[in-house]
Amino acid sequence: MNSDKKFDLEDRLVCFAADIVFFCKDMPSDMTGQYYGNQLLRPGGSSALNFGEAQGTNSDKDYINKVSITLKELKESRVNLRILDxxxxxxxxxxxxxxxxxxxxVRIIATIIKNKKQ
Known part of the structure; x- marks a missing residue:
């Protein structure tokens, strides 16, 4: 059952990354759109990719590291979206x-990291 939740979360991260792609594609090609679009594409996609990497880790320490990178990328995406908002x-x-x-x-990933550290 627990592994099913991981895949649900992975699906959510993949959908988030895909939605970021669609959002950025619709941004104007002015200076603001190019800058923030490029800045948003990287962490938006990277969060899903790093979470995928975490699923193949061999130790709790490595898992926490990869999931922490996922969290960092999500927080960067959040700040970017807040600026655009x-x-x-x-x-x-x-x-x-x-x-x-x-x-x-962000809340889900932060909770996963907290629980894994305990």
Missing amino acids: RVKYVGNSMRSKLLNEVEQL
Whole structure:
């Protein structure tokens, strides 16, 4: 049962990464869109990739390290989305959806790390 939850979370991270791609594709190609789009694509996709890597680790220490990188990338995505939200830059409903999802993912991953350290 526990491994099913990991795959559900992995699916959520993959969906988040895909939604980031769609969101960034719709950004204007002005200076702001290029800068924040590029900055958002990297951590948005990396969070899912690092979580996938964590599933293949051989020790709790390595698992915590990979999942901690996932958390770092999600937090970077969150700040980027908050900046875009603050300036009301494109995609109001999608931006809100992404902000909500990243907040939930940050909480989930932080809890996983906390529990694994105990």
